[in-house]
Amino acid sequence: MEMPVLVPRQRFMELNNLALSVHLGSFASEMLGWGFFEPRYWRNYLHTHSCFEVCYAFQGEGQFRVGSEMHTINSGDVFIARPGVSHEIISAEERPLGIYFWTYTLTPSMQDAAAADAPEKSQALDSLLTTFMASPCVVSNRTSSMLRTLELLTEEVAGQHPGYSHIIEGLVAKLLVDTARAAVDEATLARAEHPVSRQPDQAVAQVIERYLRDNYWRPISIRDLAAQVHLSERHTSRVFQKVMGETIMSYLTTLRLDIAAQLLLDQHLPVKEVALTVGYPDVRYFITLFRHRRGSTPAVFRQHGGTTFL
Incomplete structure (x- = not known):
C-alpha cells in the first residue's frame, strides 16, 4: 500500500x-x-x-x-x-x-x-x-x-x-x-568481489583497468602499467587490447572525457580546471580532444546541460 x-x-x-x-x-x-x-x-x-x-x-x-x-x-x-x-x-x-x-x-x-x-x-x-x-x-x-x-x-x-x-x-x-x-x-x-575463476589475460586487464580508474588524472605511461602486472610493455598493451577491445590509451582517453563530461555540468568549475582535473594540463588540447570525441566544445556541451536529443 x-x-x-x-x-x-x-x-x-x-x-x-x-x-x-x-x-x-x-x-x-x-x-x-x-x-x-x-x-x-x-x-x-x-x-x-x-x-x-x-x-x-x-x-x-x-x-x-x-x-x-x-x-x-x-x-x-x-x-x-x-x-x-x-x-x-x-x-x-x-x-x-x-x-x-x-x-x-x-x-x-x-x-x-x-x-x-x-x-x-x-x-x-x-x-x-x-x-x-x-x-x-x-x-x-x-x-x-x-x-x-x-x-x-x-x-x-x-x-x-x-x-x-x-x-x-x-x-x-x-x-x-x-x-x-x-x-x-x-x-x-559477490561475483565481482570474489570471482570464481579468471583467465590470466582477464586478470591482467582488470588490474590495468583499476589502475587507470584510480590514477586517471596523473600522467600515465605504458611503462607504469607494465610494472603493475610484471610484463613487458608490448605484452601489456597486447593483452589489454585483446581483452578490452581497444588500446590502453584509447580507454584512458574515454575514461577521462567521460569524467570531464560530468564535471562540466558544474557551471562554476572553469573549463581549464576540468581539463587539469582529468589529466590534461594543456586546456587547448583538451578542448580539441573533447570536440573530436563528443562533437562539440566543452562550452557548448555545458550550455546544453550535457543533454543531447536524438
Whole structure:
C-alpha cells in the first residue's frame, strides 16, 4: 500500500534550490537536478545525458526505451539511464505514469580507491558503486524503502526546520546507495568481489583497468602499467587490447572525457580546471580532444546541460 504523502509531491522539486554533493567511499557525487511528473500521459523523446538519471515510478505504468530495447515500467520500479546511453520514457494512457526523477554525477575522488589502508566499510561501498557503474541493470523493483526516502526529502525541503540541510544530505546518500543496491543484487556483487575463476589475460586487464580508474588524472605511461602486472610493455598493451577491445590509451582517453563530461555540468568549475582535473594540463588540447570525441566544445556541451536529443 502506498504511504500517505504529508506534503504535496510537487515540492520535491524545491531540492533544486539546494547545492548538494556527497562523498560515498572514494566516489564523489554532485546532485544536478530533481523532478516530478504527474500521473498523466506524457513522453520525453530519445535523448542522452552525460550524467546518471534515475526515475522512481510511484503510480501507473509505462515503457522505458534504452537504445533499441523496450522495458515495461510499473509502480514501485526504479529505472536507470547511465551516462551516454540513449533513452526515452513513454507513459501509458490508461494508467498514466507518475515518477520522481533525479540526476547526478558519480566520479572517483582524486585518491587511490584501492588503497590498502582504506577502511573495510569504504572498500565495500567502493565495490558496490564500481559494480553499479558497470551493471547492465536497467529496471529494478528492489526498492522497498525508496519511496519513503523520497517523501522524507520532500518533507524536509518543504519544512526547512533547523538542521534540515544535514538531514537532506544523509537522505541523498541513502538514495544513491539504495539505487546502487537496487541495480546490483548480492550474487552479482559477490561475483565481482570474489570471482570464481579468471583467465590470466582477464586478470591482467582488470588490474590495468583499476589502475587507470584510480590514477586517471596523473600522467600515465605504458611503462607504469607494465610494472603493475610484471610484463613487458608490448605484452601489456597486447593483452589489454585483446581483452578490452581497444588500446590502453584509447580507454584512458574515454575514461577521462567521460569524467570531464560530468564535471562540466558544474557551471562554476572553469573549463581549464576540468581539463587539469582529468589529466590534461594543456586546456587547448583538451578542448580539441573533447570536440573530436563528443562533437562539440566543452562550452557548448555545458550550455546544453550535457543533454543531447536524438
